[in-house]
Amino acid sequence: AQSVTQLDSQVPVFEEAPVELRCNYSSSVSVYLFWYVQYPNQGLQLLLKYLSGSTLVKGINGFEAEFNKSQTSFHLRKPSVHISDTAEYFCAVSGGDKLIFGTGTRLQVFP
Amino acid sequence: EAEVAQSPRYKITEKSQAVAFWCDPISGHATLYWYRQILGQGPELLVQFQDESVVDDSQLPKDRFSAERLKGVDSTLKIQPAELGDSAMYLCASSLSTGSYEQYFGPGTRLTVT
Numbered sequence: 001a002q003s004v005t006q007l008d009s010q011v012p013v014f015e016e017a018p019v020e021l022r023c024n025y026s027s028s029v030s031v032y033l034f035w036y037v038q039y040p041n042q043g044l045q046l047l048l049k050y051l052s053g054s055t056l057v058k059g060i061n062g063f064e065a066e067f068n069k070s071q072t073s074f075h076l077r078k079p080s081v082h083i084s085d086t087a088e089y090f091c092a093v094s095g096g097d098k099l100i101f102g103t104g105t106r107l108q109v110f111p
Numbered sequence: 112e113a114e115v116a117q118s119p120r121y122k123i124t125e126k127s128q129a130v131a132f133w134c135d136p137i138s139g140h141a142t143l144y145w146y147r148q149i150l151g152q153g154p155e156l157l158v159q160f161q162d163e164s165v166v167d168d169s170q171l172p173k174d175r176f177s178a179e180r181l182k183g184v185d186s187t188l189k190i191q192p193a194e195l196g197d198s199a200m201y202l203c204a205s206s207l208s209t210g211s212y213e214q215y216f217g218p219g220t221r222l223t224v225t
Contacts, residue, residue: 004153032212043115043202043216044154051212090153094212098167101153 002027002093006102014110015083021076021105023091033074034092034099035065044090050074061085081109113137115217117203123223129191132220136185136205142166144214145178145188148200160186161208193224 007022025031032051036044048059055067065076074091086109091102116135124130136143141162146154157176159167162183171178175194180186190197200221204214 036216041120041219041221043117043218044204045216046213049213092153098156098159099154099214101155103151103153 002029002031002095002100004091004093004100004102006091006105008105009103010106010108012108012110013081016080018079019077019081019085019107021089021091021107023074023076023102025072025074025091025093027072027093027095029095032094033065033067034094035059035063035074035076036090036092036101037061038088038090038104040087047076047089081107083109083111085109115203115205115215117201117217117220119220120218121221121223123225124193126195126224127192129189130193130222131187131189132201132203132222134186134188134203134217136203137215139207140205140215141183141208142206143180143186144204144206145186146202146204148202148219150199154202157188190222193222195224198222198224 003026005024013019034049035047037047038044047063048057050057050067058064063078088104090104092099118133143160145157148154157171158178160180163180178188200219202219203217206214
C-alpha cells in the first residue's frame with residue numbers, strides 16, 4: 001500500500017523568498033509522484049509529475065521537484081514566490097492508476 | 112483548452128434529502144473518477160469508471176451513495192439520504208485511460224448539508 005506524508009500543514013513566506021514544501025512517501029512498488037495546486041473553491045491543477053528518468057522535474061509556474069529514492073522524498077521548490085502562489089498544495093503517489101493524496105500544505109505568501 | 116465540467120458548483124441541502132452531482136469529462140477520456148475532499152484534507156477516491164464499467168468502488172459508502180456512467184461519457188453521483196458528515200467538496204477527474212497517470216480535475220461541487 002502507498003501513503004504520502006506532507007510534513008508541514010502551513011508554510012508562511014514573504015514574497016520573492018524561496019520556498020520548499022516537503023513530501024515523503026512510502027510504497028512497496030515503483031511509484032509515480034505528482035504535485036497538484038488547488039486555489040480556493042477550485043479543482044486541482046497538475047504542477048508537475050515524476051514518472052521516470054531525470055530526478056529533477058520542472059513544472060509550471062516556476063516550480064520544480066526532486067525525486068529522492070533513498071530518502072523516499074519528493075520535495076517541491078520555487079526560488080522566488082509571488083503573492084499569486086498562495087494556495088493549497090497536494091503531493092500524490094500512484095503505484096498504477098489510483099492516486100493517493102497527502103493532507104496538503106497551505107502556502108501563504110505575504111507582501 | 113478542454114476541461115472537465117461539473118455542476119452544480121455549490122449545493123446546500125437538508126439532511127435526509129437526496130442530492131445529485133453531474134460530471135462531463137474531457138472528450139475522449141475513457142477513465143472517470145469521483146473524489147471526496149473533506150475540508151483540510153486531501154481528496155479520497157470514491158469510485159473509478161473505465162468507460163461505463165466500475166473499476167474501483169471500494170471506498171464508496173454504498174448504503175447511501177451511487178454512481179453511474181451509463182453511456183461511458185458523463186457521470187452522475189447521488190447521495191440518498193444526505194447526512195451532515197457528507198458536507199465536502201466532490202471532485203470529478205478524467206484521464207485518457209487507466210494507467211495514463213495524468214488526471215484532469217473539474218472545479219468541484221461544494222456540498223453543505225444542514
